[in-house]
Amino acid sequence: MSRTDPDKADSAPEDPAPGDSGERGADEGLSVQQFAAIAAFRYELRRFLAFSEAAAAEVGLPPQQHQALLTLVGHGGAPSVGLLAEQLMIAPHTAAELVSRMVEAGLIEKTPSAQDRRRMELRATPKAQALMHSLTAAHLKEIRTLEPALARALGRLSRSRP
Numbered sequence: 055m056s057r058t059d060p061d062k063a064d065s066a067p068e069d070p071a072p073g074d075s076g077e078r079g080a081d082e083g084l085s086v087q088q089f090a091a092i093a094a095f096r097y098e099l100r101r102f103l104a105f106s107e108a109a110a111a112e113v114g115l116p117p118q119q120h121q122a123l124l125t126l127v128g129h130g131g132a133p134s135v136g137l138l139a140e141q142l143m144i145a146p147h148t149a150a151e152l153v154s155r156m157v158e159a160g161l162i163e164k165t166p167s168a169q170d171r172r173r174m175e176l177r178a179t180p181k182a183q184a185l186m187h188s189l190t191a192a193h194l195k196e197i198r199t200l201e202p203a204l205a206r207a208l209g210r211l212s213r214s215r216p
Contacts, residue, residue, distance in 0.1 A: 091210035098200060098207045105196050113185050118142065119156055120189065123178055126162060127186050132175040134167075161185075 110120035139149035161182040167173040
């Protein structure tokens with residue numbers, strides 16, 4: 055499975071292509087309804103992501119830093135740069151650069167692990183904790199608002215299985 059640009063291919067055509075009955079797509083016997091179900095689901099996800107990015111920007115956090123803080127605050131134990139790279143689906147050196155920027159911004163602290171001095175453990179600062187509490191409350195409220203639409207989109211996906 056390859057990653058694709060989330061800004062592309064998010065919508066299915068409203069009408070079938072000329073010569074298509076609307077019942078089956080040309081590729082692999084997939085139906086227009088299956089394409090539409092995935093498009094609807096992706097649309098609802100993008101609505102949430104747009105909200106999330108705007109909410110993070112309002113408090114001065116770039117989206118990637120917000121996601122990094124969610125990972126750190128939501129992870130039990132001692133999160134590391136490697137965990138951040140894995141969870142954000144970025145290269146380890148990119149995660150290390152992100153951590154450096156976040157340390158400079160006063161959002162996280164990094165300390166050597168007691169078990170392995172080569173490994174750096176990450177912790178959100180009180181400043182970051184306060185930001186995350188307000189952002190997470192707003193996100194939970196938005197999720198409750200979007201829940202019916204997401205449930206409908208998921209329902210369409212489950213009903214459109216081949």
